[in-house]
Amino acid sequence: MADLRAGLLGIGMMGRHHARVLRELDGVELVAVADPGGDPHRVAGGLRVLDDVQQLIGAGIDIAVVAIPTRFHAEAALALADAGVHTLVEKPIADTSEIGQEVADAFADRGLVGAVGHVERFNPALQQLRNRLQAGDIGEVYQIATRRQSTFPARIGDVGVAKDLASHDIDLTAWVAHSRYTSVSAQTAHKSGRSFEDMIAISGRLSSGTVVNHLINWLSPMKERVTVVTGDRGTYIADTATADLTFYANGTASLEWESVSTFRGVSEGDVTRFAFAKREPLRAELEAFRDAVGGAESELSTMREAVHTLAVVEAALGSATAGGELVAIAPREA
Template identity: 60%
Template structure:
Protein backbone atom coordinates (compact mmCIF):
# COMPACT_ATOMS: atom_id res chain seq x y z
CA UNK A 1 0.00 0.00 0.00
CA UNK A 2 1.31 3.43 -0.94
CA UNK A 3 2.22 5.86 1.82
CA UNK A 4 -0.19 8.64 2.68
CA UNK A 5 0.78 11.99 1.18
CA UNK A 6 0.84 14.67 3.89
CA UNK A 7 1.19 18.42 3.80
CA UNK A 8 1.95 20.94 6.54
CA UNK A 9 0.85 24.57 6.63
CA UNK A 10 2.34 26.85 9.26
CA UNK A 11 6.10 26.68 9.86
CA UNK A 12 6.35 28.58 13.13
CA UNK A 13 7.26 27.35 16.62
CA UNK A 14 4.80 24.45 16.54
CA UNK A 15 5.04 23.83 12.80
CA UNK A 16 8.72 22.98 13.00
CA UNK A 17 7.98 20.18 15.47
CA UNK A 18 5.15 18.86 13.31
CA UNK A 19 7.54 18.85 10.34
CA UNK A 20 10.09 16.81 12.27
CA UNK A 21 7.54 14.17 13.26
CA UNK A 22 5.81 14.00 9.88
CA UNK A 23 9.14 13.60 8.09
CA UNK A 24 9.88 10.42 10.08
CA UNK A 25 6.38 8.93 10.45
CA UNK A 26 6.09 5.39 9.03
CA UNK A 27 3.48 5.07 6.30
CA UNK A 28 3.51 8.81 5.58
CA UNK A 29 5.37 10.96 3.08
CA UNK A 30 5.57 14.67 3.87
CA UNK A 31 5.48 15.97 0.29
CA UNK A 32 5.34 19.75 0.73
CA UNK A 33 4.99 22.53 3.31
CA UNK A 34 3.53 26.01 3.22
CA UNK A 35 3.83 29.33 5.01
CA UNK A 36 3.41 32.84 3.58
CA UNK A 37 6.47 33.87 5.59
CA UNK A 38 8.64 31.11 4.14
CA UNK A 39 10.63 28.42 5.90
CA UNK A 40 12.13 30.54 8.70
CA UNK A 41 13.25 27.54 10.78
CA UNK A 42 14.65 25.57 7.85
CA UNK A 43 12.43 22.51 8.31
CA UNK A 44 11.41 21.81 4.70
CA UNK A 45 14.28 19.41 4.13
CA UNK A 46 14.38 20.13 0.41
CA UNK A 47 10.61 19.80 -0.04
CA UNK A 48 8.65 22.48 -1.91
CA UNK A 49 7.73 25.49 0.25
CA UNK A 50 4.46 27.04 -0.89
CA UNK A 51 2.85 30.34 0.08
CA UNK A 52 -0.75 29.25 0.66
CA UNK A 53 -3.09 26.33 1.22
CA UNK A 54 -4.27 26.16 -2.40
CA UNK A 55 -0.73 25.59 -3.64
CA UNK A 56 -0.19 22.95 -0.97
CA UNK A 57 -3.37 21.09 -1.95
CA UNK A 58 -2.15 21.07 -5.57
CA UNK A 59 0.56 18.58 -4.53
CA UNK A 60 -2.15 15.91 -4.24
CA UNK A 61 -2.04 15.53 -0.47
CA UNK A 62 -4.26 13.04 1.38
CA UNK A 63 -4.18 14.98 4.62
CA UNK A 64 -2.83 18.19 6.07
CA UNK A 65 -1.45 19.34 9.40
CA UNK A 66 -2.64 22.89 10.11
CA UNK A 67 -0.37 24.90 12.42
CA UNK A 68 -1.24 28.46 11.41
CA UNK A 69 -2.41 31.11 13.94
CA UNK A 70 -5.89 30.44 15.33
CA UNK A 71 -7.48 33.33 13.41
CA UNK A 72 -6.75 31.48 10.13
CA UNK A 73 -8.02 28.05 11.18
CA UNK A 74 -11.47 28.52 9.70
CA UNK A 75 -10.24 29.76 6.32
CA UNK A 76 -7.67 26.99 5.94
CA UNK A 77 -9.97 24.31 7.34
CA UNK A 78 -12.86 25.13 5.02
CA UNK A 79 -10.52 25.17 2.01
CA UNK A 80 -9.21 21.71 2.92
CA UNK A 81 -12.71 20.35 3.45
CA UNK A 82 -13.87 21.67 0.08
CA UNK A 83 -10.87 19.96 -1.55
CA UNK A 84 -11.63 16.64 0.19
CA UNK A 85 -8.46 16.65 2.28
CA UNK A 86 -8.42 15.20 5.82
CA UNK A 87 -6.98 17.56 8.43
CA UNK A 88 -5.44 17.71 11.88
CA UNK A 89 -5.84 21.29 13.09
CA UNK A 90 -3.85 22.68 16.01
CA UNK A 91 -5.94 23.64 19.02
CA UNK A 92 -8.25 25.41 19.43
CA UNK A 93 -10.36 24.21 16.49
CA UNK A 94 -11.07 27.83 15.47
CA UNK A 95 -11.28 31.28 17.00
CA UNK A 96 -14.87 31.06 18.30
CA UNK A 97 -17.90 28.77 18.51
CA UNK A 98 -19.43 29.95 15.23
CA UNK A 99 -16.27 29.41 13.17
CA UNK A 100 -15.56 26.10 14.93
CA UNK A 101 -19.08 24.92 14.09
CA UNK A 102 -18.61 25.76 10.42
CA UNK A 103 -15.33 23.84 10.24
CA UNK A 104 -16.70 20.79 12.06
CA UNK A 105 -19.82 20.71 9.89
CA UNK A 106 -17.79 21.07 6.68
CA UNK A 107 -15.64 18.02 7.47
CA UNK A 108 -18.65 15.98 8.58
CA UNK A 109 -20.56 16.84 5.41
CA UNK A 110 -17.69 15.59 3.27
CA UNK A 111 -17.16 12.44 5.34
CA UNK A 112 -13.58 13.49 6.10
CA UNK A 113 -11.44 12.70 9.12
CA UNK A 114 -10.99 15.92 11.08
CA UNK A 115 -9.16 16.20 14.38
CA UNK A 116 -7.88 18.86 16.77
CA UNK A 117 -4.35 18.94 18.18
CA UNK A 118 -5.03 18.85 21.91
CA UNK A 119 -1.66 17.26 22.55
CA UNK A 120 -1.95 16.94 26.33
CA UNK A 121 -4.40 14.10 25.80
CA UNK A 122 -1.44 12.07 24.53
CA UNK A 123 0.85 12.79 27.47
CA UNK A 124 1.93 9.41 28.91
CA UNK A 125 0.95 10.41 32.46
CA UNK A 126 -2.60 11.30 31.41
CA UNK A 127 -2.89 8.27 29.11
CA UNK A 128 -2.02 6.09 32.10
CA UNK A 129 -4.39 7.97 34.38
CA UNK A 130 -7.23 7.55 31.90
CA UNK A 131 -6.73 3.80 31.54
CA UNK A 132 -6.38 3.30 35.30
CA UNK A 133 -9.53 5.32 35.99
CA UNK A 134 -11.37 3.21 33.43
CA UNK A 135 -10.13 0.11 35.29
CA UNK A 136 -11.65 1.46 38.51
CA UNK A 137 -8.40 2.22 40.33
CA UNK A 138 -9.74 5.56 41.67
CA UNK A 139 -13.33 4.48 42.21
CA UNK A 140 -15.92 7.23 41.77
CA UNK A 141 -14.41 10.55 40.69
CA UNK A 142 -14.84 13.56 42.96
CA UNK A 143 -12.68 16.33 41.57
CA UNK A 144 -10.18 17.34 38.89
CA UNK A 145 -7.78 20.20 39.62
CA UNK A 146 -5.34 21.55 37.03
CA UNK A 147 -2.57 24.13 37.30
CA UNK A 148 -1.02 25.40 34.08
CA UNK A 149 1.23 28.35 34.78
CA UNK A 150 4.32 29.90 33.22
CA UNK A 151 5.94 32.94 31.63
CA UNK A 152 4.35 34.74 28.69
CA UNK A 153 4.97 33.09 25.27
CA UNK A 154 5.78 35.84 22.76
CA UNK A 155 4.49 33.63 19.90
CA UNK A 156 0.83 33.97 21.00
CA UNK A 157 -0.95 37.17 19.94
CA UNK A 158 -4.39 36.33 18.57
CA UNK A 159 -6.07 34.68 21.58
CA UNK A 160 -5.89 34.90 25.36
CA UNK A 161 -4.77 32.36 27.90
CA UNK A 162 -8.22 30.72 28.07
CA UNK A 163 -8.27 29.63 24.43
CA UNK A 164 -4.53 29.03 24.14
CA UNK A 165 -3.73 27.14 27.36
CA UNK A 166 -7.08 26.71 29.09
CA UNK A 167 -8.42 24.61 26.24
CA UNK A 168 -5.81 21.97 27.09
CA UNK A 169 -7.29 21.59 30.57
CA UNK A 170 -10.89 21.66 29.35
CA UNK A 171 -10.21 18.88 26.85
CA UNK A 172 -8.09 16.67 29.10
CA UNK A 173 -10.57 16.99 31.98
CA UNK A 174 -13.53 15.94 29.83
CA UNK A 175 -11.50 13.12 28.26
CA UNK A 176 -9.88 11.68 31.38
CA UNK A 177 -13.20 11.64 33.26
CA UNK A 178 -15.35 10.76 30.21
CA UNK A 179 -17.74 13.49 31.36
CA UNK A 180 -18.80 16.75 29.73
CA UNK A 181 -18.79 20.22 31.26
CA UNK A 182 -22.31 21.32 32.18
CA UNK A 183 -21.50 24.71 33.76
CA UNK A 184 -18.54 26.99 34.46
CA UNK A 185 -17.72 30.05 36.51
CA UNK A 186 -14.52 31.99 35.90
CA UNK A 187 -12.57 35.12 36.70
CA UNK A 188 -9.90 36.57 34.44
CA UNK A 189 -7.24 39.26 34.71
CA UNK A 190 -5.42 41.51 32.23
CA UNK A 191 -2.04 42.29 33.78
CA UNK A 192 0.39 42.49 30.87
CA UNK A 193 -1.25 45.30 28.88
CA UNK A 194 -2.46 43.06 26.07
CA UNK A 195 -5.87 42.85 24.44
CA UNK A 196 -6.58 39.38 25.75
CA UNK A 197 -6.70 37.92 29.26
CA UNK A 198 -3.49 36.48 30.68
CA UNK A 199 -4.84 34.82 33.83
CA UNK A 200 -7.93 32.76 34.63
CA UNK A 201 -9.34 30.88 37.59
CA UNK A 202 -12.27 28.65 36.65
CA UNK A 203 -14.60 26.25 38.44
CA UNK A 204 -16.62 23.68 36.52
CA UNK A 205 -19.33 21.08 37.00
CA UNK A 206 -19.20 17.87 34.96
CA UNK A 207 -22.07 15.70 33.78
CA UNK A 208 -21.20 12.85 36.14
CA UNK A 209 -21.11 15.04 39.23
CA UNK A 210 -17.34 15.63 39.28
CA UNK A 211 -16.26 19.19 40.09
CA UNK A 212 -13.25 20.89 38.55
CA UNK A 213 -10.90 23.76 39.23
CA UNK A 214 -8.45 25.27 36.74
CA UNK A 215 -5.72 27.85 37.35
CA UNK A 216 -4.05 29.08 34.15
CA UNK A 217 -1.76 32.03 33.55
CA UNK A 218 1.08 33.52 31.55
CA UNK A 219 2.37 35.49 34.53
CA UNK A 220 4.32 33.00 36.67
CA UNK A 221 8.14 32.98 36.59
CA UNK A 222 8.11 29.17 36.76
CA UNK A 223 6.48 26.52 34.60
CA UNK A 224 3.88 24.17 36.07
CA UNK A 225 1.69 21.56 34.37
CA UNK A 226 -0.12 19.50 36.99
CA UNK A 227 -3.41 17.58 36.99
CA UNK A 228 -4.79 16.21 40.28
CA UNK A 229 -7.65 13.70 40.05
CA UNK A 230 -9.36 12.69 43.30
CA UNK A 231 -11.69 9.74 43.78
CA UNK A 232 -13.04 7.40 46.45
CA UNK A 233 -9.87 5.29 46.54
CA UNK A 234 -7.26 8.04 46.46
CA UNK A 235 -5.70 10.55 44.13
CA UNK A 236 -3.67 10.61 40.91
CA UNK A 237 -1.17 13.42 40.40
CA UNK A 238 -0.05 13.75 36.77
CA UNK A 239 2.92 16.02 36.07
CA UNK A 240 2.80 16.50 32.33
CA UNK A 241 6.18 18.27 32.21
CA UNK A 242 7.95 15.12 33.38
CA UNK A 243 5.19 12.66 32.30
CA UNK A 244 5.17 11.24 35.83
CA UNK A 245 2.03 9.72 37.37
CA UNK A 246 1.83 9.30 41.14
CA UNK A 247 -0.90 7.57 43.13
CA UNK A 248 -1.73 8.63 46.69
CA UNK A 249 -3.88 5.93 48.23
CA UNK A 250 -6.40 6.51 50.99
CA UNK A 251 -5.03 5.11 54.26
CA UNK A 252 -6.42 1.93 55.76
CA UNK A 253 -4.64 2.10 59.11
CA UNK A 254 -6.71 3.01 62.16
CA UNK A 255 -5.35 5.71 64.45
CA UNK A 256 -5.40 5.56 68.25
CA UNK A 257 -4.78 9.32 68.44
CA UNK A 258 -8.22 10.68 69.27
CA UNK A 259 -7.73 14.10 67.64
CA UNK A 260 -6.83 12.41 64.36
CA UNK A 261 -9.34 9.58 64.66
CA UNK A 262 -12.15 12.12 65.04
CA UNK A 263 -11.28 13.71 61.71
CA UNK A 264 -14.01 12.62 59.30
CA UNK A 265 -12.03 12.66 56.08
CA UNK A 266 -9.57 10.12 54.68
CA UNK A 267 -6.06 9.48 55.95
CA UNK A 268 -2.72 9.18 54.18
CA UNK A 269 -1.91 5.83 52.65
CA UNK A 270 0.77 4.44 50.36
CA UNK A 271 2.31 6.62 47.66
CA UNK A 272 3.38 5.05 44.37
CA UNK A 273 5.04 6.67 41.37
CA UNK A 274 4.36 4.43 38.41
CA UNK A 275 7.12 3.38 36.05
CA UNK A 276 5.51 3.96 32.66
CA UNK A 277 6.65 4.14 29.02
CA UNK A 278 7.10 7.73 27.87
CA UNK A 279 6.73 8.12 24.10
CA UNK A 280 6.69 11.66 22.71
CA UNK A 281 3.09 12.96 22.86
CA UNK A 282 3.35 14.73 19.50
CA UNK A 283 4.43 11.53 17.79
CA UNK A 284 1.61 9.59 19.43
CA UNK A 285 -0.86 12.24 18.24
CA UNK A 286 0.36 11.92 14.64
CA UNK A 287 0.34 8.12 14.77
CA UNK A 288 -3.26 8.14 15.94
CA UNK A 289 -4.36 10.58 13.23
CA UNK A 290 -2.56 8.59 10.53
CA UNK A 291 -4.37 5.46 11.68
CA UNK A 292 -7.71 7.30 11.66
CA UNK A 293 -7.16 8.39 8.05
CA UNK A 294 -6.38 4.76 7.18
CA UNK A 295 -9.68 3.68 8.75
CA UNK A 296 -8.08 1.90 11.69
CA UNK A 297 -9.14 2.15 15.32
CA UNK A 298 -7.63 5.37 16.64
CA UNK A 299 -7.94 7.76 19.57
CA UNK A 300 -8.24 11.21 18.03
CA UNK A 301 -9.71 14.44 19.34
CA UNK A 302 -12.67 14.74 17.01
CA UNK A 303 -13.81 18.11 15.70
CA UNK A 304 -17.06 17.71 17.63
CA UNK A 305 -15.01 17.34 20.81
CA UNK A 306 -12.88 20.31 19.77
CA UNK A 307 -16.05 22.34 19.19
CA UNK A 308 -17.30 21.42 22.66
CA UNK A 309 -14.00 22.62 24.14
CA UNK A 310 -14.29 26.00 22.37
CA UNK A 311 -17.84 26.36 23.74
CA UNK A 312 -16.61 25.76 27.29
CA UNK A 313 -13.72 28.21 26.82
CA UNK A 314 -16.11 30.89 25.60
CA UNK A 315 -18.40 30.16 28.55
CA UNK A 316 -15.44 30.86 30.85
CA UNK A 317 -14.83 34.19 29.12
CA UNK A 318 -18.54 35.06 29.29
CA UNK A 319 -18.65 34.18 32.98
CA UNK A 320 -15.67 36.41 33.69
CA UNK A 321 -17.42 39.33 31.98
CA UNK A 322 -20.85 38.84 33.58
CA UNK A 323 -19.93 37.45 36.98
CA UNK A 324 -22.45 34.66 36.40
CA UNK A 325 -22.32 30.88 36.32
CA UNK A 326 -22.74 29.88 32.67
CA UNK A 327 -24.55 26.73 31.57
CA UNK A 328 -22.74 25.02 28.72
Protein backbone atom coordinates (compact mmCIF):
# COMPACT_ATOMS: atom_id res chain seq x y z
CA MET A 1 0.00 0.00 0.00
CA ALA A 2 1.32 3.44 -0.95
CA ASP A 3 2.19 5.91 1.79
CA LEU A 4 -0.48 8.38 2.80
CA ARG A 5 0.26 11.79 1.31
CA ALA A 6 0.18 14.26 4.21
CA GLY A 7 -0.26 18.01 4.20
CA LEU A 8 0.45 20.33 7.12
CA LEU A 9 -1.33 23.67 7.48
CA GLY A 10 0.63 25.84 9.90
CA ILE A 11 4.33 25.47 10.64
CA GLY A 12 4.62 27.71 13.68
CA MET A 13 5.36 26.72 17.28
CA MET A 14 3.15 23.62 17.21
CA GLY A 15 3.30 22.90 13.50
CA ARG A 16 7.07 22.46 13.58
CA HIS A 17 6.64 19.46 15.88
CA HIS A 18 3.98 17.97 13.61
CA ALA A 19 6.37 18.38 10.67
CA ARG A 20 9.13 16.51 12.49
CA VAL A 21 6.92 13.61 13.50
CA LEU A 22 5.09 13.33 10.16
CA ARG A 23 8.44 12.96 8.41
CA GLU A 24 9.36 10.09 10.72
CA LEU A 25 6.09 8.11 10.52
CA ASP A 26 6.05 4.84 8.62
CA GLY A 27 3.35 4.81 5.99
CA VAL A 28 3.18 8.60 5.75
CA GLU A 29 4.92 11.04 3.43
CA LEU A 30 4.82 14.76 4.17
CA VAL A 31 4.36 16.19 0.68
CA ALA A 32 3.13 19.73 1.32
CA VAL A 33 3.20 22.47 3.94
CA ALA A 34 1.35 25.78 3.96
CA ASP A 35 1.58 28.87 6.12
CA PRO A 36 0.90 32.47 5.06
CA GLY A 37 3.43 33.53 7.69
CA GLY A 38 6.27 31.66 5.99
CA ASP A 39 8.63 29.25 7.71
CA PRO A 40 10.07 30.93 10.82
CA HIS A 41 11.43 27.67 12.25
CA ARG A 42 12.86 26.38 8.96
CA VAL A 43 11.00 23.08 9.01
CA ALA A 44 9.83 22.98 5.39
CA GLY A 45 13.02 21.33 4.23
CA GLY A 46 12.88 20.93 0.47
CA LEU A 47 9.17 21.68 0.29
CA ARG A 48 7.84 24.98 -1.02
CA VAL A 49 5.80 26.81 1.61
CA LEU A 50 2.32 27.18 0.14
CA ASP A 51 0.03 30.09 0.92
CA ASP A 52 -3.23 28.52 2.08
CA VAL A 53 -5.40 25.46 2.50
CA GLN A 54 -6.56 25.44 -1.12
CA GLN A 55 -2.99 25.20 -2.37
CA LEU A 56 -2.41 22.43 0.19
CA ILE A 57 -5.41 20.51 -1.18
CA GLY A 58 -4.09 21.09 -4.68
CA ALA A 59 -0.96 19.12 -3.78
CA GLY A 60 -3.07 15.94 -3.83
CA ILE A 61 -3.06 15.01 -0.14
CA ASP A 62 -4.84 12.14 1.61
CA ILE A 63 -4.54 13.43 5.17
CA ALA A 64 -3.94 16.81 6.78
CA VAL A 65 -2.97 18.34 10.10
CA VAL A 66 -4.29 21.83 10.89
CA ALA A 67 -2.05 23.76 13.31
CA ILE A 68 -3.03 27.38 12.74
CA PRO A 69 -4.67 29.93 15.10
CA THR A 70 -8.05 28.86 16.47
CA ARG A 71 -10.09 31.45 14.58
CA PHE A 72 -9.06 29.83 11.27
CA HIS A 73 -9.69 26.19 12.25
CA ALA A 74 -13.26 25.86 11.00
CA GLU A 75 -12.72 27.43 7.57
CA ALA A 76 -9.70 25.24 6.91
CA ALA A 77 -11.32 22.06 8.23
CA LEU A 78 -14.49 22.57 6.18
CA ALA A 79 -12.41 23.08 3.03
CA LEU A 80 -10.53 19.85 3.74
CA ALA A 81 -13.79 17.98 4.38
CA ASP A 82 -15.18 19.22 1.05
CA ALA A 83 -12.02 17.91 -0.62
CA GLY A 84 -12.36 14.49 1.02
CA VAL A 85 -9.23 14.82 3.15
CA HIS A 86 -9.00 13.04 6.52
CA THR A 87 -8.00 15.73 9.04
CA LEU A 88 -6.62 16.22 12.52
CA VAL A 89 -7.26 19.74 13.82
CA GLU A 90 -5.32 21.10 16.77
CA LYS A 91 -7.51 21.94 19.75
CA PRO A 92 -9.88 23.61 20.23
CA ILE A 93 -11.88 22.42 17.25
CA ALA A 94 -13.21 25.91 16.49
CA ASP A 95 -13.97 29.32 17.93
CA THR A 96 -17.34 28.16 19.25
CA SER A 97 -19.02 24.83 19.90
CA GLU A 98 -21.79 25.74 17.43
CA ILE A 99 -19.26 26.15 14.62
CA GLY A 100 -17.39 23.10 15.88
CA GLN A 101 -20.58 21.05 15.48
CA GLU A 102 -20.78 22.13 11.82
CA VAL A 103 -17.22 20.91 11.33
CA ALA A 104 -17.92 17.60 13.08
CA ASP A 105 -21.04 17.05 11.00
CA ALA A 106 -19.18 17.80 7.76
CA PHE A 107 -16.64 15.05 8.41
CA ALA A 108 -19.23 12.57 9.67
CA ASP A 109 -21.51 13.16 6.67
CA ARG A 110 -18.64 12.42 4.29
CA GLY A 111 -17.41 9.34 6.14
CA LEU A 112 -14.03 10.96 6.82
CA VAL A 113 -11.78 10.62 9.85
CA GLY A 114 -12.01 13.90 11.73
CA ALA A 115 -9.97 14.18 14.91
CA VAL A 116 -8.87 16.92 17.29
CA GLY A 117 -5.42 17.17 18.88
CA HIS A 118 -6.22 16.59 22.53
CA VAL A 119 -2.78 15.08 22.84
CA GLU A 120 -2.97 14.38 26.59
CA ARG A 121 -4.94 11.25 25.71
CA PHE A 122 -1.62 9.84 24.53
CA ASN A 123 0.35 10.77 27.63
CA PRO A 124 1.58 7.41 28.98
CA ALA A 125 0.65 8.26 32.58
CA LEU A 126 -2.92 9.13 31.64
CA GLN A 127 -3.30 6.04 29.46
CA GLN A 128 -2.20 3.92 32.40
CA LEU A 129 -4.57 5.83 34.68
CA ARG A 130 -7.55 5.38 32.34
CA ASN A 131 -6.93 1.64 32.05
CA ARG A 132 -6.63 1.22 35.81
CA LEU A 133 -9.79 3.20 36.49
CA GLN A 134 -11.65 1.17 33.90
CA ALA A 135 -10.44 -2.03 35.57
CA GLY A 136 -11.89 -0.81 38.87
CA ASP A 137 -8.53 -0.68 40.67
CA ILE A 138 -9.57 2.36 42.72
CA GLY A 139 -13.21 1.42 43.15
CA GLU A 140 -15.71 4.25 42.95
CA VAL A 141 -14.12 7.50 41.74
CA TYR A 142 -15.00 10.37 44.07
CA GLN A 143 -13.06 13.30 42.64
CA ILE A 144 -10.75 14.27 39.78
CA ALA A 145 -8.67 17.42 40.26
CA THR A 146 -6.15 18.90 37.83
CA ARG A 147 -3.57 21.67 38.05
CA ARG A 148 -2.02 23.16 34.90
CA GLN A 149 0.16 26.19 35.57
CA SER A 150 3.02 27.85 33.69
CA THR A 151 4.49 31.13 32.51
CA PHE A 152 2.76 33.26 29.89
CA PRO A 153 3.16 31.83 26.34
CA ALA A 154 4.16 34.22 23.58
CA ARG A 155 2.68 31.79 21.03
CA ILE A 156 -0.96 32.41 22.04
CA GLY A 157 -2.71 35.57 20.90
CA ASP A 158 -6.29 34.73 19.95
CA VAL A 159 -7.70 32.80 22.94
CA GLY A 160 -7.47 32.79 26.71
CA VAL A 161 -6.17 30.15 29.06
CA ALA A 162 -9.54 28.38 29.15
CA LYS A 163 -9.65 27.44 25.47
CA ASP A 164 -5.90 26.91 25.21
CA LEU A 165 -5.21 24.90 28.38
CA ALA A 166 -8.43 24.13 30.26
CA SER A 167 -9.61 22.28 27.16
CA HIS A 168 -6.82 19.75 27.80
CA ASP A 169 -7.94 19.15 31.38
CA ILE A 170 -11.63 18.93 30.51
CA ASP A 171 -11.03 16.42 27.72
CA LEU A 172 -8.61 14.25 29.70
CA THR A 173 -10.93 14.22 32.72
CA ALA A 174 -13.95 13.06 30.75
CA TRP A 175 -11.75 10.57 28.90
CA VAL A 176 -10.06 8.92 31.90
CA ALA A 177 -13.38 8.80 33.77
CA HIS A 178 -15.44 7.51 30.81
CA SER A 179 -18.01 10.16 31.76
CA ARG A 180 -19.12 13.51 30.36
CA TYR A 181 -19.67 16.80 32.18
CA THR A 182 -23.15 17.71 33.37
CA SER A 183 -22.47 21.05 35.08
CA VAL A 184 -19.70 23.57 35.82
CA SER A 185 -19.09 26.82 37.64
CA ALA A 186 -15.99 28.99 37.33
CA GLN A 187 -14.09 32.14 38.25
CA THR A 188 -11.57 33.92 36.02
CA ALA A 189 -8.93 36.62 36.40
CA HIS A 190 -7.34 39.01 33.91
CA LYS A 191 -3.86 40.04 35.07
CA SER A 192 -1.86 40.38 31.84
CA GLY A 193 -3.66 43.37 30.38
CA ARG A 194 -5.33 41.37 27.60
CA SER A 195 -9.05 40.96 26.94
CA PHE A 196 -8.68 37.19 27.41
CA GLU A 197 -8.51 35.52 30.82
CA ASP A 198 -5.13 34.23 32.02
CA MET A 199 -6.42 32.36 35.08
CA ILE A 200 -9.47 30.16 35.61
CA ALA A 201 -10.73 27.94 38.42
CA ILE A 202 -13.45 25.45 37.43
CA SER A 203 -15.61 23.17 39.56
CA GLY A 204 -18.08 20.70 38.15
CA ARG A 205 -19.64 17.28 38.09
CA LEU A 206 -19.61 14.37 35.65
CA SER A 207 -22.60 12.23 34.71
CA SER A 208 -21.11 9.47 36.89
CA GLY A 209 -21.44 11.77 39.91
CA THR A 210 -17.69 12.40 40.17
CA VAL A 211 -16.74 15.87 41.42
CA VAL A 212 -14.14 17.69 39.30
CA ASN A 213 -11.88 20.70 39.90
CA HIS A 214 -9.44 22.44 37.57
CA LEU A 215 -6.91 25.18 38.40
CA ILE A 216 -5.30 26.65 35.29
CA ASN A 217 -3.18 29.74 34.75
CA TRP A 218 -0.43 31.41 32.76
CA LEU A 219 0.81 33.35 35.79
CA SER A 220 3.12 30.91 37.55
CA PRO A 221 6.93 30.94 37.46
CA MET A 222 6.99 27.13 37.28
CA LYS A 223 5.37 24.46 35.11
CA GLU A 224 2.89 22.07 36.69
CA ARG A 225 0.81 19.40 34.98
CA VAL A 226 -0.89 17.20 37.57
CA THR A 227 -4.04 15.05 37.63
CA VAL A 228 -5.24 13.68 40.99
CA VAL A 229 -7.94 10.98 41.13
CA THR A 230 -9.39 10.04 44.52
CA GLY A 231 -11.57 6.99 45.04
CA ASP A 232 -12.69 4.62 47.76
CA ARG A 233 -9.46 2.58 47.63
CA GLY A 234 -6.91 5.39 47.43
CA THR A 235 -5.55 8.14 45.20
CA TYR A 236 -3.72 8.20 41.87
CA ILE A 237 -1.44 11.11 41.00
CA ALA A 238 -0.41 11.48 37.37
CA ASP A 239 2.36 13.97 36.62
CA THR A 240 1.90 14.46 32.91
CA ALA A 241 5.00 16.64 32.59
CA THR A 242 7.15 13.62 33.47
CA ALA A 243 4.60 10.89 32.57
CA ASP A 244 4.82 9.42 36.08
CA LEU A 245 1.93 7.65 37.80
CA THR A 246 1.84 7.00 41.55
CA PHE A 247 -0.82 5.25 43.64
CA TYR A 248 -1.39 6.05 47.31
CA ALA A 249 -3.43 3.20 48.78
CA ASN A 250 -5.75 3.53 51.73
CA GLY A 251 -4.16 1.88 54.73
CA THR A 252 -5.30 -1.46 56.11
CA ALA A 253 -3.12 -1.48 59.23
CA SER A 254 -4.90 -0.36 62.38
CA LEU A 255 -3.71 2.83 64.07
CA GLU A 256 -3.16 2.68 67.81
CA TRP A 257 -2.85 6.46 68.14
CA GLU A 258 -6.50 7.30 68.58
CA SER A 259 -6.35 11.04 67.91
CA VAL A 260 -4.46 10.52 64.62
CA SER A 261 -6.85 7.80 63.49
CA THR A 262 -9.86 10.00 64.16
CA PHE A 263 -8.34 13.01 62.41
CA ARG A 264 -7.21 11.23 59.23
CA GLY A 265 -10.40 9.39 58.43
CA VAL A 266 -8.50 6.96 56.19
CA SER A 267 -5.01 5.91 57.15
CA GLU A 268 -1.92 5.99 54.94
CA GLY A 269 -1.14 2.76 53.12
CA ASP A 270 1.37 1.56 50.56
CA VAL A 271 2.71 3.91 47.90
CA THR A 272 3.41 2.50 44.42
CA ARG A 273 5.16 4.28 41.56
CA PHE A 274 4.49 2.41 38.35
CA ALA A 275 7.05 1.65 35.66
CA PHE A 276 5.91 1.58 32.03
CA ALA A 277 7.09 2.56 28.56
CA LYS A 278 7.01 6.30 27.88
CA ARG A 279 6.48 7.24 24.24
CA GLU A 280 6.22 10.78 22.91
CA PRO A 281 2.50 11.66 23.04
CA LEU A 282 2.47 13.58 19.74
CA ARG A 283 4.07 10.66 17.91
CA ALA A 284 1.54 8.25 19.41
CA GLU A 285 -1.31 10.59 18.45
CA LEU A 286 -0.22 10.92 14.82
CA GLU A 287 0.33 7.18 14.57
CA ALA A 288 -3.23 6.70 15.84
CA PHE A 289 -4.47 9.19 13.24
CA ARG A 290 -2.65 7.29 10.48
CA ASP A 291 -4.08 3.99 11.70
CA ALA A 292 -7.62 5.41 12.05
CA VAL A 293 -7.51 6.42 8.38
CA GLY A 294 -6.71 2.76 7.70
CA GLY A 295 -9.80 1.68 9.65
CA ALA A 296 -8.30 0.95 13.06
CA GLU A 297 -9.97 1.97 16.31
CA SER A 298 -8.10 4.53 18.39
CA GLU A 299 -8.21 6.78 21.45
CA LEU A 300 -8.21 9.92 19.31
CA SER A 301 -10.54 12.71 20.35
CA THR A 302 -13.33 12.66 17.80
CA MET A 303 -14.64 15.96 16.57
CA ARG A 304 -17.94 15.41 18.37
CA GLU A 305 -16.10 14.74 21.63
CA ALA A 306 -14.13 17.92 21.03
CA VAL A 307 -17.38 19.85 20.59
CA HIS A 308 -18.47 18.67 24.05
CA THR A 309 -15.13 19.79 25.49
CA LEU A 310 -15.50 23.23 23.92
CA ALA A 311 -19.09 23.49 25.18
CA VAL A 312 -17.83 22.84 28.71
CA VAL A 313 -15.19 25.58 28.29
CA GLU A 314 -17.88 27.98 27.04
CA ALA A 315 -20.11 27.10 29.99
CA ALA A 316 -17.23 27.77 32.39
CA LEU A 317 -16.53 31.16 30.82
CA GLY A 318 -20.24 31.96 30.90
CA SER A 319 -20.38 31.03 34.56
CA ALA A 320 -17.43 33.30 35.35
CA THR A 321 -19.12 36.19 33.56
CA ALA A 322 -22.28 35.56 35.62
CA GLY A 323 -20.40 35.63 38.92
CA GLY A 324 -19.75 31.91 39.22
CA GLU A 325 -23.29 30.56 38.87
CA LEU A 326 -23.75 26.86 38.11
CA VAL A 327 -24.26 26.16 34.39
CA ALA A 328 -25.78 22.90 33.12
CA ILE A 329 -24.12 21.20 30.12
CA ALA A 330 -26.60 20.05 27.50
CA PRO A 331 -26.05 16.45 26.39
CA ARG A 332 -24.60 16.05 22.90
CA GLU A 333 -24.29 13.18 20.45
CA ALA A 334 -21.20 11.08 21.16
